[in-house]
Amino acid sequence: MTRLRIIVAGAGGRMGVANIAAIAAHDGVELVGALDRSGSAAIGKDAGTLAGLDALGVPVSDDATALLDQADAIIDFTAPAASVALARQAAAKGLIHIIGTTGCTEDDDDAIADAGAAGARIVKSGNFSPGMVALTVLVEKAARALADYDVEVLEMHHNRKVDAPSGTALMLGEAAARGRNISLKDNSVRVRDGHTGPREAGTIGFATLRGGNVIGDHMVILAGQSERIELNHRAQDRTIYANGAVKAALWAAGQQPGLYSMADVLGLAD
Numbered sequence: 292m293t294r295l296r297i298i299v300a301g302a303g304g305r306m307g308v309a310n311i312a313a314i315a316a317h318d319g320v321e322l323v324g325a326l327d328r329s330g331s332a333a334i335g336k337d338a339g340t341l342a343g344l345d346a347l348g349v350p351v352s353d354d355a356t357a358l359l360d361q362a363d364a365i366i367d368f369t370a371p372a373a374s375v376a377l378a379r380q381a382a383a384k385g386l387i388h389i390i391g392t393t394g395c396t397e398d399d400d401d402a403i404a405d406a407g408a409a410g411a412r413i414v415k416s417g418n419f420s421p422g423m424v425a426l427t428v429l430v431e432k433a434a435r436a437l438a439d440y441d442v443e444v445l446e447m448h449h450n451r452k453v454d455a456p457s458g459t460a461l462m463l464g465e466a467a468a469r470g471r472n473i474s475l476k477d478n479s480v481r482v483r484d485g486h487t488g489p490r491e492a493g494t495i496g497f498a499t500l501r502g503g504n505v506i507g508d509h510m511v512i513l514a515g516q517s518e519r520i521e522l523n524h525r526a527q528d529r530t531i532y533a534n535g536a537v538k539a540a541l542w543a544a545g546q547q548p549g550l551y552s553m554a555d556v557l558g559l560a561d
């Protein structure tokens with residue numbers, strides 16, 4: 292059977308090494324290239340060694356154009372500008388592009404959708420853990436059933452994380468907003484400080500904590516009169532995201548060009 296040829300972008304990063312290890316551990320896929328930013332300390336190192344495995348004979352490079360010609364798919368957990376640039380290259384070459392990068396602006400997301408329309412098969416998700424995607428389904432249902440409860444989304448991550456709220460917190464907020472038939476953009480409260488006045492009914496609040504090496508904790512609270520429901524997810528290992536990304540790449544191989552979510556991959560989309 293032909294194996295899906297995958298390039299890992301951001302190979303020297305926390306998720307990069309997890310993605311390299313997940314590809315090495317899966318049947319049906321092979322690592323054919325590893326990319327990182329020009330000037331990164333990872334350039335020239337063997338991808339397997341970086342991931343704590345035996346050497347794979349795949350040196351980390353900063354030359355995306357040369358590597359993409361030998362690949363079917365890119366697994367990309369990097370930074371918004373890098374993901375937009377790679378999406379455009381994936382569209383030009385008809386590649387699968389799995390995007391885990393968070394912190395994208397609306398313009399970034401529009402550019403990524405355009406790349407899907409122009410020939411890339413993109414799966415983008417703020418969280419590739421199947422457990423988290425299942426949680427978004429529960430949050431949507433709970434927000435619909437408890438229509439007058441206050442919804443708050445709380446997240447905690449390690450002290451190296453650069454974007455807030457997390458991509459996952461925003462996914463959970465979107466799920467609650469879908470349950471209420473409202474737009475998250477028009478109803479979210481991302482920051483509270485000073486004399487805020489009472490909580491405005493119907494809004495979806497966010498709280499962000501950062502510290503230590505926390506991989507990713509998320510809680511959605513639905514607070515009513517005399518009771519509070521707390522829906523929790525705690526990531527214990529980045530393998531959950533990396534395995535999800537490999538699963539998404541294999542799934543995308545059977546799809547038409549376009550922009551898909553992890554809910555599509557798992558058959559949980561509406």
Ligand SMILES: NC(=O)C1=CN([C@@H]2O[C@H](COP(=O)(O)OP(=O)(O)OC[C@H]3O[C@@H](n4cnc5c(N)ncnc54)[C@H](OP(=O)(O)O)[C@@H]3O)[C@@H](O)[C@H]2O)C=CC1
Pocket residue numbers: 300301302303304305306307326327328329330331332368369370372373390391392393394416417418419420458532
């Ligand atoms: N969707 C999901 O399931 C998950 C998403 N994430 C997201 O993935 C992203 C990466 O997270 P994490 O691995 O912790 O971060 P890291 O900072 O550890 O890794 C990011 C990597 O991308 C590299 N990079 C930056 N710019 C470029 C570029 N232009 N071209 C190629 N590589 C580049 C960085 O290089 P350098 O260090 O040299 O700058 C680094 O190696 C974040 O947006 C995070 O929120 C994380 C976990 C799960």
Ligand SMILES: O=C(O)C1=N[C@H](C(=O)O)C[C@H](O)C1
Pocket residue numbers: 393417418448452456457458459460506507508
């Ligand atoms: O940066 C991280 O680490 C993570 N980022 C994603 C996010 O922003 O939600 C996913 C996960 O929570 C870890």
